[in-house]
Amino acid sequence: MLSSALLLSTRAGFAALRSNLLRTALSALGVIIGVGSIISVLALSDGFERSMRDQIEKDGRLQSVSIAPRTQDFVDGQPIPRKSYPTFTVADAGSLAGSLAESADLYMGASVPALVALAPGGNARGVALVATLANGAQRRRLSVLAGRFFSDSEVRDSLRVAVLSTPLAAALAGSGGALATLVGRQLLLNGEIWKVIGVMAADPESDSKEPRRLTLYVPFTSAREAIARSPRPPAPEMLLVARQVENVGAVRANAERWLAQRYPKWKEEVTVASYQQEGDQARTALILFKLLMGAITGVSLVVGGIGIMNVLLASVTERTREIGVRKATGARNKDVLAQFLAESVAIAGIGGVFGTVLGVAVAVAVAAVMRARTGAPIHAGFSLGTLAVAVAAPLVVGLVFGTYPALRAARLSPIEAIRHE
Known part of the structure; x- marks a missing residue:
């Protein structure tokens, strides 16, 4: 009704x-x-x-958490080198990556200047030597033009293999030289023989900012001697990139827990930074x-x-x-x-x-x-x-x-x- x-x-x-x-x-x-x-x-x-x-x-910055040893202190605005600080190793990277439970990707690297030349008898050129892990190309969003990037096993076995950036390959090949022919050639890196296994494709974004930057990518473990011989040896850094922006806070907290277990004085010796605040x-x-x-x-x-x-x-x-x-x-x-x-x-x-x-x-x-x-x-x-x-x-x-x-x-x-x- x-x-x-x-x-x-x-x-x-x-x-x-x-x-x-x-x-x-x-x-x-x-x-x-x-x-x-x-x-x-x-x-x-x-x-x-x-x-x-x-x-x-796409940019990845707001998803990133950087972990860097504190190599210097500032007193009255003046940098003073620290006598001791942690030196991260591949074992550290593996341990931290295992604690992330696939919530983030871990990258590790260091960069030093070096001299390279094609063997035998090539002209030596100054390059930026980038020591990284097998996922270094993924971090920089680089694709392979010829050959391949080095593998996890080559990093683990400290093999002397190298990958050339396009500007470096062009400089070594000379005018009119085919870049792909460099794959398999021997390279002198600071006087030691390495093997070229790949050439990376040009990176429009990176090359537009630094068109003349000559970069050589090598396994992190293989470059320890080259890094140690540098006048100013860089401290290896680790970078965590959360797979989702919302997880940045959890990834950072996880990294700090790992540091507390591995390096008890990490708050004094390590800098952990993220763009989480800017993202929020x-x-x-x-x-x-x-x-x-x-x-x-x-x-x-x-x-x-x-x-x-x-x-x-x-x-x-x-x-x-x-x-x-x-x-x-x-x-x-x-x-x-x-x-x-x-x-x-x-x-x-x-x-x-x-x-x-x-x-x-x-x-x-x-x-x-x-x-x-x-x-x-x-x-x-x-x-x-x-x-x-x-x-x-x-x-x-x-x-x-x-x-x-x-x-x-x-x-x-x-x-x-x-x-x-």
Whole structure:
């Protein structure tokens, strides 16, 4: 009985809306604009967040935790070399990597200047000797042009194998020389014979910054003597790159626990640094931007709700006699209340549907314009939260701003309402 009465009231409300389509459309216009504004802002904000996340993960800095021995102290702003500090080994790297439980990738390396020449009789050239592990190419996002990068077994066995950067290979091959022919050749590194096993492809980003940088990649274990002979031997550093930005804090905490077990005085001898704070600040700023823009665009939704309330109040005044007749023939207060609430929710729902379509179209169009103008990989993003707002916002507006007109209609006296002209 209750459901049939509610159904009749709802039908009466929709019939009233159909009887004056222009008024219904104008009432829904404010909601259309409000919902469209909110959806477009949220979608663009989600797109910005996704783009920022992709850039962060591609760049890797905000996911990185560096672990470096503290080789010097500062007194009155002047660096003073430390007499003792930890020297990380491949065994250290393996131990720390084992404690990470695949939550991060570990890289290790050191760089020193060195002299290289093709054997026999080649001209010696100054290079940056990069001692790293077998995943060094992965860390630098390098691909192999010819040959291959060295393997874990070659690092473990301390084999004297080397991989050339494209600028170094071009310098050694000479004008017109094929870079691939260098694979298999012997190389003199600080007077000792090494074997070239690969040539790395050009890195546009790195080469644009340092086009003349000649780099030679060698296994970390094989370069210990070359590093030790350097006038200023560098302290090997380890770098942890979390596989997800959210895990940076946990990865850093794990590294500090490992250091505490391995090096009791690590707080005095090791520097652990990350960009976690910068990443948190960027995410906080984006959330604040989303909330601010949502609040600003939400004003238009409130204006749309006020428009619905005004139209319904006018409708109550115009249909006072009709309401009186309904109540005189058996309609209860809650039936009249349900009728006008149904009208309000229906208007807001119609506005929500068209507003969602408008918001999606605007977000996609604005993202396309921004991509065309800036070249940034920005796309509109539609999360479950955005869809929830698209559904909930119109319903809330309809209920909130339709309640007062509906109560006013429900409280009308049947006798006075019938007398109304």
